[in-house]
Amino acid sequence: MGGYGAVVTIAGERMCDGDCAHAAGELTIGDARATLTAFADTSLQMVVPDVLPPGEASIVLTVNDTASNALSFVVLVP
Numbered sequence: 231m232g233g234y235g236a237v238v239t240i241a242g243e244r245m246c247d248g249d250c251a252h253a254a255g256e257l258t259i260g261d262a263r264a265t266l267t268a269f270a271d272t273s274l275q276m277v278v279p280d281v282l283p284p285g286e287a288s289i290v291l292t293v294n295d296t297a298s299n300a301l302s303f304v305v306l307v308p
Contacts, residue, residue: 234280239275246293253293259303260287277303290307 246253268275
């Protein structure tokens with residue numbers, strides 16, 4: 231969870247299949263694209279976009295045209 235403009239770290243495994251320097255990654259929260267500030271095989275950092283309504287949204291990481299499972303993310307009220 232995070233509020234508008236917050237930098238949030240998401241941990242996981244094989245986020246870029248070990249080749250983060252060449253992987254093309256995109257993170258979406260609901261219908262908005264989040265800016266990635268760091269991207270590694272076991273974690274990423276993103277900035278919560280300010281165009282989302284407060285509340286629960288799905289978050290999906292797409293790397294090289296392969297999408298992750300959707301996870302829940304809560305956008306906090308400013």
